Amino acid sequence: MQLTQSLHRNISQRPDQIAVIEGESHYSYRELGERVASAAAALRQLGVQDGERVAILSLNSSVYLEYVMAVPWAGGALNPVNIRWTANEIAYSLDDSDTRILLVDDTFLPLMEKVQALSTSLQTLIYCGQQETPSGMLNYQQLVRDTAPMDDCERCGDQLGGVFYTGGTTGFPKGVMLSHTNLVGSSIAVVAENVITDGARYLHAAPMFHMADFAMMMAVYMRGGVHVVNPAFDPTLVLDSIAKEQISHVLLVPTMVQMTLAHPEFERFDLSSLDTIIYGASPMPLDTVNTAMQKIPHVGFIQAYGMTELAPLATVSGKENHTQAGLDSGRIRSAGRAGALQQVKIVDPTGQEMPRGEVGEVIVKGPNVMLGYWNKPEATAEAIRGGWMHTGDAAWMDDGGYIYIADRLKDMIISGGENIYSAEVENILMQHPAIASCAVIGIPSQEWGEAVHAVLVSATGEELDLETLQQHCREKIAGYKIPRSLEWKEALPLSGAGKILKTELRKPWWQDQDQGVS
Template sequence: MSDVNPLLSSLAEIPRFHAARRPKAVAISHEGRNITYGKLQDASSRVANGLRAAGIGQGDRIGVLDKNSDCFFEIWLGAAKVNAVIVPINARLAGPEIEYVINDAEIKVLFIGELFVDVIQKAGPGLKTVERVITTDNSYRQWRDKQTDDDPAVEAHADDVCLQLYTSGTTGHPKGVQLTNRNILGSLPQTLKSWGGWSSSDIALVAMPLFHIAGCGTGLICLLGGLRFVLIRDFVPAQVIKTIQTERITVTFLVPAMILALLSEPLIGKANLSCVRRIVYGASPIPLDLLKRAVTTFKDAGFIQIYGLTETTGGITVLSIDDHDRADSQLLRSCGKPIDGVDIRIVDAAGNALPVGRVGEIVCRTVKNMKGYWRRDKDTAQALRNGWFSTGDAGYLDQSGYLFIHDRVKDMIVSGGENIYPAEVESVLFGQPDVADVAVIGVPDPKWGEAVKAIVIRRNGSTVDAETIIAYARERLAGYKLPKSVEFVDVLPRNPTGKLLKRELREQYWRGYERRVN
């Protein structure tokens, strides 16, 4: 922890801090390239000067649309040095979804991988605010290296927004979650501690996509702690297992779907995994049997579970190594206790605090709570009340202060660590000419935790089949949002005001499950 400066007030100070103390230490390893902290300082300064020359200044949005790449952190820290805001765009989105995010964020400079050139070219004039597009290959490096490496040292404040991540919205459109320097830096030292004492002597694996808070957040945690981290472009289980061994990975963050994929890979049986000392997992609930298998396979690793949201800058609770070692099956169903600096309570529909053991909505108060949703004052006011953020999840606290998730207040589906709102999927499916009505729910799935299921009423005389409906959705939605199954019914349950009674729809699929999340 000696390598962490708890007084940093801006992300721009991270490369400055480490470059001054350990410039030759490797910060990022990616596809055969090693970026030292000294090089990261110089590269981010060059990016900053390039952005300034392009007219980017305080509060302007720049976008990154690519798979995982080391240049992401150069761009992010460069943006921080001119007090601009980076907007990582989900690389799994469909073309119309990407266009919506770019326009909603009012992105001026857009960095894209080669894979996405066609998508952006097709959008063309539909991109209303983009002034420049730079591809993240040699074009990016040529552009970067034309700039000077003088640090522009633009003043930035703790409450300035530095990151805008998009999360699905209940109204069918994603919302931009604005996170500030204070949100991210205000609790990172506590996070490093609660994650099992990650330090500069560790080598981390960053396997999550960088457009996800668990991906970019983990990378930034590593940089703040002075770690070297190995960034993989795509999650391929066999390659990850080899990387763990060749790079001697000691710490990582994984979602349950990744853990399942690793345990299902034949190479795992002969792999030497003794180097791994900490595995942090979260983003979706983990089946107890899967956790037990993982603990047995990674027998030298301490497991730590976290619970959090994009709006809370990631994890707000932790189920510690000691909690896992207690072999208490009931406790292992918990999300743990709040980390230092986080208050959690359970409230009823009127916002009144509920006693121990009573199920209600989980709300939290922490420096990690977002500044608000971009240009959505009404949504922000509903989510943030008197400093408390309403998570939309339902759960309860036990007598020892452990948090248990019971159900969801909102209808969100979590599949493989990705948040999916049924309203967004329903909005697309309603456009299919043969669909008269539709409800989308999450059903149990042994691999992904939950799978998207569409329950459809056909229009009169239609004989449309499931394959046709899924094919229609595939042209308009990211792959992870697609219905994995379609069921046809004659009527959908609704209340007198016309609201779908999704609890009734879910009941037949979740019967026998203790929790209504898998």
């Protein structure tokens, strides 16, 4: 398996088909292949050796799509940088992975002075923006124009395909080493589950640096589809792109789906081409699913669950579960079943498989399980045991093999000796029409060890008091799970992948405590 194989296939079989649409720019697969081969040759001339990391810090763009193919074509390894990071975090990731070359666009130029001052490894900056090239940087477009194309180095199999850093929500981020087999294997499973279908017109609205969009990108290449690029998520731009470019598939996290459905002019956009919305990062609130079923009944929803260490796929919940039948059966709450190339089990702390219906840790085995963490052998040994990736997610499995995520193990609240899964409480809170989004965390309690605390964002401008919120919960969940306190915020802190940063919400409560969060 090699990352570039699908591009070769498309160049051979559909050279004149449009491959990339970005604004008014269009590239065929033949043109894309020529640009990739020239960009790869330029990287090689800059000294990129086999397996050497090449980074990019950029919003979504056609250059990003070229980078994903050009770096392995040159024999290098990908290092997509999280666009939400500070200069300190960026410099850490570059130095940790010994990355010498960084592509950067206009948006992130203001960070470069500080990144260069902090980083000891960074030597070459390649500017891939639209303005005049800053002093001391090389120009990406000029490198592509002026460099003769090269043959593909054809790295493959267990050779390093990229170092993908985790979000850094707990301490310093870890570099996840993913091989060509890991990355291609995960995308083959995406294709096998018909998440992306032949000839798809896929909209890149979620950030390309994140593994979820990366997996879709590779699946679109495999299906010979069209990549339509939005620089970043914006509800108006998403709706306009779907209508204008006849988009069939898009990946959005639940918060993005909510914002898109709530667009004040939603009804004026022609969404008849849209076939599939893929989502992940967190469960889809039932109210959002119900709204979608009313507003866009012809569109199917697919949930993909996984993590960076799995490149990223573990399970898939298909369109059949996002229907009235799925609501009736309860499987709409499921994260789905193991992908075509994956094995999934729910185990206790000793590694023994749990009986169906009982909560334990999700572990995954397959060709997509990472090589390990960059320069962290102890963390690797802790995460991968006997070939199984221990995800740190708590879940249970039904008799049909569907898993139901209860919580991150680290997010589990232990109050008075009772285990409380915050996702369960959040699902109940999200059923209240005054709540737009929420996060449930454990905060210090002298009496109970931890108490349930709700952090809320208003949907209407109205802020419920605690008694009203508790009354809403009382008939739906056990008393010990009901929030004992609440706070309202304008917005919840999100990672680049759209996940709520509960670590940031906990920090003011726990930073001066002798006891740590469970």
